[in-house]
Amino acid sequence: MDKPNTEIEDVDEDMEESGVNVLDMLELQLSEYEMLQSMFSNAGEIKLDDATALVKIKAFVEGKIKYEYLHSRLGFAIKIAPEDSEVTMELVCQLPHEYPSVAPVVFTRAPKMSRSDHRRLNEDLQNFIVSIERGEICLYSVIEWIQENLHKYNTESDVSESSQKPQVEEDTIFTRLWIYSHHIYSKFKRRDIIDWAEELKLTGFSLPGKPGVACVEGYSRPVDEYWHRLRRLNWKRLMVKEKEETDIGNDDLSKHRKFANFEEKVFDVRGGKGREYHMDLGKFYEFLESHGSGHIFQMYFGVEGKNSSVS
Structure with missing residues (x-):
């Protein structure tokens, strides 16, 4: 057995009691989601995790329900296919109620990307997100970063033309x-x-x-x-x-x-x-x-x- 010393320490307690004005944050989230919907308007490009969550967040922002009854958060996935890349990938976004005063929870799904490159992509993406100043919506910047940098990461589709089948890493x-x-x-x-x-x-x-x-x-x-x-x-x-x-x-x-x-x-x-x-x-x-x-x-x-x- 391995005994890793992998450990994360963070002074942040659960963000539900952070003192942030959650109403303002959720208003920004709704505006950002509407913007992303207009950008990715084709069928299947943007997929909402839970439509009920969106309805309840709107109801809270409009003063129709109290925060204590808001048990969901905004989450969705966006399909991204840069012109200079053969890869179509998904950007999964899950927004804490305190976003954008805190970082969004964001990761990618890229089944055609090799294991090492996908890990490197996600690590670099997280480093980019950390570099963004908190308080401003940032998902459009995240999408731009992916579109501009995805070509740097090799994929399993990048095999020689003579190869008939993509090489898949077998996980044993x-x-x-x-x-x-x-x-x-x-x-x-x-x-x-x-x-x-x-x-x-x-x-x-x-x-x-x-x-x-x-x-x-x-x-x-x-x-x-x-x-x-x-x-x-x-x-x-x-x-x-x-x-x-x-x-x-x-x-x-x-x-x-x-x-x-x-x-x-x-x-x-x-x-x-x-x-x-x-x-x-x-x-x-x-x-x-x-x-x-x-x-x-x-x-x-x-x-x-x-x-x-x-x-």
Whole structure:
């Protein structure tokens, strides 16, 4: 097993209580989305994640509902096909309510791009986003950057004319990440953790509260993509506690999974200070044991696990 020291520290708590004027931010988001709709007006060029979210945000901006009832955020995907590139890719945008006073959550989907180049593209894109001054809408600038720079990244379609089939990188590495967070409270993070796992066909679980933990398993490429997205969110502390990797060749992936699907687990929630809450760690240990992972408990918490029935 690898023991990576991958860790992210951020002074930012969940942004839901940041003091930003959310009304002003959401008004800007609606204006930006309308602008992007006019730019990408052909059928299928822009796809809204959840039409209900857009309706509720408009209702909040118009004063028809209170913020406490706004449980969705604006998310959409845009198809981008620069003239000097054979690649069509998707830019996925998920906007925190505080955007543009905070950075947007943005990543790309490019199935015809090699693994290394796609990773490099996303890393360079994130560096560009970090360089943009906060407070102004920036998605048009992001799209322009992609259109101007996509040609720099080789793709699997860039094969010799004599080759009849594109060369596809075969992923034979099974990967399992054990992730630890200072806390997981945000309803948006909790939704992302689940939705991204389902999208990338990963199995595992998440445990919200303080601390928050998660496990994802599957082929290495989607697991790496999952971690790449997750660490771009705002965290007080997020780290990979353990990374397990096995070359399974052509073996059936399901034989190596410890979890049948991905779900959020809740074990007898107990309240704490403010909005803090904690899970019954004895029952969490029993859950880990039932999936052949009882040893992970000590790695997370520094003590041996005990069943909830043991005092």
